[in-house]
Amino acid sequence: MSFSATEAAFEGFRVVRRRPMALIFWTLFYLVMIAAALAVLGGSLIGLMSTVQELEQAGGTPTADDVMPVLQAYLAIFAVILPFSLIASAVLYAAVSRSVLRPNESRFGYLRLGMDEVRVLVVSVALFLIFTVLSVVVFGAVGAIGGIAWGSDLPALWIVVVLLVCAAIALFIWLAVRLSLAIPITMAERRIAILDSFAFTKGRFWPLLGMALLAAVMSIVVGLLGSLVAMPIQLAAGNMDALTGLEDESLQVILQTAWPAIAAWIVVNAVMSALQLAVVYAPFSAAYRDIKGVQTDAAV
Known part of the structure; x- marks a missing residue:
């Protein structure tokens, strides 16, 4: 079937235009996830920031023993954030794909907790593992060759x-x-599909790459506009001037002083993240829909 990279690239904006409430639901989902993450990791994050602050105040060159507590705290937080992020992403990716492939299933902003999300999670984890293992192998080999070049007198090796x-x-x-x-196919066919993507993208690499780059540029523009909007909102939230002179205070004092501005930033960032999610991921579902020739009933 015919596939227009330019048309597909703007699918995220069409989704939001058709169902503006979806953006609100996705924003609320982001806020709930942020609140949950802070509830689970708030103490650990404050502890990590305090450890880093103490390390900076100690001065001098930190030793491996000094850095180890920071590294351990960071890894402990990452161990919780990674699965949390994968699950939240699976729910949101499924919602965006659903908004394109099944536009009439619009209640709750296309958000669900079901087998679609489980399958998307499995595919997401599989893709994450594929790229992680491949990164270790490929860049490990490149690093090894770089190490040989570093210790040799052969400039050609570089x-x-x-x-x-x-x-x-x-x-x-x-x-x-x-x-x-892979994820749009998984959503459309209600089965775990990873390698099937190769068949659908065969001969369409450059249009799909152009579509992805165009979507990425639009996402950056959305982010920049969001920053412009966030600035006056944060100033209006108040007490930004109160931060003056708090450079040496603890994280708790800074949060207590600036929480209205921080809260305003979180809300604006959640809205922009929800919009960027649609802008970046909806085009791929639209690409699959057009390539496959899937017929969808337009949402009203």
């Missing part, structure tokens, strides 16, 4: 290293594009 880095980046871009329709 040319080889640069070429290998470029080739590795090209490989990851190619693979990302070829697997980019």
